[in-house]
Amino acid sequence: MKLIAVLVLIALVLITVIIIVLIKKKHEEKNAKRPDIVQQSISLPIPDTIPLSIYEGQKVISLANFVPDLPDELEVNEGDELTVVRVFADNWAAVDLTRDGKTYSGRVPVHVWTGVP
Structure with a gap:
């Protein structure tokens, strides 16, 4: 049971990191396309x-x-x-x-x- 709980926790952390990276990448791409932000x-x-x-x-x-x-x-x-x-x-x-x-x-x-x- 403890092993399953640890694996679930690791999976949640990895999913959170992936989401953060994807959001940050989207912000960077958006800001690179915005010439009006000077x-x-x-x-x-x-x-x-x-x-x-x-x-x-x-x-x-x-x-x-x-x-x-x-x-x-x-x-x-x-x-x-x-x-x-x-x-x-x-x-x-x-x-x-x-x-x-x-x-x-x-x-x-x-x-x-x-x-x-």
Whole structure:
């Protein structure tokens, strides 16, 4: 029984890793095809020594448009004010956006407000 439980756990981990890799690949392919997502020339690069988590809880302004592919992603327009809820290790972030008195939540790549790919 223990062996079966271990094998099931390993299978679940492998499936999760495969799903993450496929989602990341889809995001990379989508962003490679998007000429309208352009880095702003006035943006300053973020030094490697400063973690992106310093943005958590902060309000930031979107420097680029972002069109979602997945249901948990949020459509963002250049100039939108976002509240960063959490930054993830894969350079995506959970954000809140208030538009027309309604708050929307979702995930966006951090380059949307940092300008750094």
